Amino acid sequence: MNMNAIQHLLTQIHHLQTWLFPNACAFCNKLNDSGIFCSKCFGKVTFIEAPFCNKCGKLFTGGIPHNSLCSACINNERVFDTARALFVYDTYVRQLIVNIKQTGNRNLISKCCSIIVAKYGVLFQNIDAIIPVPSHWSRIFIRGFNPSDVIALELSQLIGIPVTRKLKRIFHTKFQHKMSKLERIKNVQNAFRWQGRQLKNVLLVDDVFTTGATIEECARTLRNSGVKKILCVTFASTEAK
Ligand SMILES: [Zn+2]
Numbered sequence: 284m285n286m287n288a289i290q291h292l293l294t295q296i297h298h299l300q301t302w303l304f305p306n307a308c309a310f311c312n313k314l315n316d317s318g319i320f321c322s323k324c325f326g327k328v329t330f331i332e333a334p335f336c337n338k339c340g341k342l343f344t345g346g347i348p349h350n351s352l353c354s355a356c357i358n359n360e361r362v363f364d365t366a367r368a369l370f371v372y373d374t375y376v377r378q379l380i381v382n383i384k385q386t387g388n389r390n391l392i393s394k395c396c397s398i399i400v401a402k403y404g405v406l407f408q409n410i411d412a413i414i415p416v417p418s419h420w421s422r423i424f425i426r427g428f429n430p431s432d433v434i435a436l437e438l439s440q441l442i443g444i445p446v447t448r449k450l451k452r453i454f455h456t457k458f459q460h461k462m463s464k465l466e467r468i469k470n471v472q473n474a475f476r477w478q479g480r481q482l483k484n485v486l487l488v489d490d491v492f493t494t495g496a497t498i499e500e501c502a503r504t505l506r507n508s509g510v511k512k513i514l515c516v517t518f519a520s521t522e523a524k
């Protein structure tokens with residue numbers, strides 16, 4: 284099945300889901316009035332609202348540093364220009380991400396993308412292309428899809444900017460959730476290659492931002508290909524340190 288056929292099929296499933304469950308809670312699937320989350324789930328999710336790090340978008344939970352940058356952004360030069368996320372990546376949101384990764388839940392992805400556009404749409408001006416953080420082909424073969432790709436497609440439909448899949452993962456990398464930041468950096472080093480024409484401003488999309496090792500490596504590859512502005516958007520990010 285080619286990519287267009289898969290996209291068509293996913294869209295059909297999405298339409299069927301919205302038709303069957305127009306107001307299903309995005310987390311627990313219980314029917315509710317507001318259409319996105321039921322009141323029980325709404326209270327459990329932490330949306331990232333100011334104050335957050337000006338650079339990486341991680342939520343400040345203690346005091347606000349006077350330059351409004353988290354320690355990770357002060358200590359190392361970030362390769363991307365700006366990153367923003369919707370939720371704090373905690374136990375509850377981890378379930379949501381697992382749900383997205385396992386099922387590609389189009390209804391949930393679509394609702395989260397609408398909120399992202401409402402919150403951060405002002406940053407999307409002059410973007411040439413949306414680039415999903417790529418999965419290795421073997422992982423796509425097992426899972427059937429790349430979650431970042433589905434998020435990118437959904438954002439593309441909302442803001443009318445095309446998705447480009449010319450950022451390739453050239454080798455398989457190990458799962459990172461138990462690795463330290465340094466191990467993660469080593470794990471993804473030189474893992475990506477840009478195979479498209481030169482772009483000026485891009486929107487890089489992934490599901491989660493934790494240490495940022497993967498996003499930084501993608502950003503480095505894009506920067507080396509001549510990209511000027513790199514904005515990153517994820518569904519969730521860990522709190523600022
Ligand atoms: Zn719920």
Ligand SMILES: [Zn+2]
Nearest residue numbers: 336339353356
């Ligand atoms: Zn930061």
